[in-house]
Amino acid sequence: MNQKKSFASMLFDEKHRDRLISAILVLAAYIIIEVMLSTGNLSSLFKGLLVPTCCYVVAAIGLNLNVGVSGELNLGQAGFMSIGAFTGICISGRLAASVENEVVRLLLAIIFGLVAAAICGMIIAIPVLKLQGDYLAIVTLAFGQIIKSLITNMYLGFDENGFQFSFVNNNTSLAPGGKMLLNGPMGATGTARISTFTMGILLIAVSLIVVYNLMYSKSGRAIMAARDNRIAAESVGINISNTKMLAFVVSAGMAGAAGALYGLNYSTLVPNKFDFNTSILILVYVVLGGLGNMNGTMIATVVLVLLPELLRSMQDYRMLIYAIVLILIMLLTNNEALKNRIDQIRHGKGSAGAKEG
């Protein structure tokens, strides 16, 4: 009809609105936190939570691409974070002497973490995504456990002769001047903490751009078509396994990047950190934030990461309150009356905008 869309109708066009809200959320969070940091209004507890929160947001956005947009259950997102984290730590440790600029080193670690996790994602997805049903959930669940066990039993160090690697106790004999990167169940110790909040926000921004640009393109339409109706999607010439693979690998890669940032935020990191509970926790962020809803996911992640820490003063009751809040959010977000009300408000404004144009 009218080719030129008014600014108002652009705003209420779902695709543009979601992006705009995302941009405002991320920017606002960054500015507020930076202001609070510079005025010294942030407790050390909060300061410590900044980078991990960013990491979980990125991992959750990635998982939402796979679970919400592509419709495939993934119970091993923490496994991909783990791969990213320990790859990132090893890369950063190895390059500590040669690359002195910490930002460059962090970037390299994130890129390597991303690629490593994406490759692992591709390897397990190739056979599994050819199948239908919940096989991916089962395999990713096992994958998370396998990765945890592998890293728990892995010893990795390097000296002037290159990397030394062992799966059996610590019998890597490093030349003097060598350095252990992974110590089996002790994980990585003595890591240089080079992660920054700014990098975390940048990573969130890049993930959002990637996810949105992918969603509103040929690939995104194919991913959602395969989710909505597999047979119909095939009948219009969409290769289902390739399509789902794309979503899965991008999702895994984002978890890997998040993991690298996470790993380099702590001087010590144990493989047990990324267990099944962590995977489920990320899934909870996604489900509560809304499948396919990136803004909801970001808000849910921030609230649910910070909540247990804020409740720390309540000691024994904190997990109880956490559970009650979870249930309340579930009830609220699934309330039909509330949803209808929001829809009415949206449509009311949306049609008004169209009339103006």
Next chain:
Amino acid sequence: MAENRQPILDVQDLGIDFGGLTAVNDFSLQIYDKEIVGLIGPNGAGKTTVFNMLTKVYQPTRGTIHFNGEDTAKKSVVDMNKSGIARTFQNIRLFSQLSVLDNVKTGFHNHIAYSPVAAVLRLPSFTKQEREIEEKSRELLKIFGLEDVAETVASNLPYGAQRRLEIARALATGPKLLLLDEPAAGMNPQETEELMAMIRLVRDHFGIAILLIEHDMKLVMGICERITVLNYGMLLAEGTPAEIQANPEVVKAYLGE
């Protein structure tokens, strides 16, 4: 039909067994360019099964399907669409959470060349092709009278509009042969009238052949140039609408002795 013309679809002795049950047997069919052919038969005769074999949702147990002179034995559902067969479904299968416009855009999937990387980086190739697809999709929606509901979520459309959207989406894939599975099911007489005009228009506008399954005899007799009758998975009769109407075997299959 001119004898020297090559059929675009040539099905010979097609058959499929599900375990011990033979659903379709010895089914042969030729469709020529720009023809409208009807496939009719009582309930459970195997009509949709034939569609599913033509699109490779089921792999036939016996027989051959040649499309455009090419043997399709090793082709998958996706390959069949790429080589030029598009279809609609008896129980409508839309991408229910996508908008009407996006449903049609999805049909253009294999006509878009940019890579996911180009999409993520929003390269010029992405912008240019998306604009073209948007234009083409809106044109298709116009033909099917859906341009006013382009932004509506597909599952919120009324029944008749959903059927039309399915046809539009199938046409977006650029087929040479369109398979329509009961396009008039659930439509009132006036909607059926409009549908008949639309099917003719599709044939003339896009220059493609159409094979349709339909129970509405007024529609079948009104627009089909040839009709094939299937009964108990076997070919019962073939001919022009007048020949089929006069065929005692067909009358018996439908009405009993």
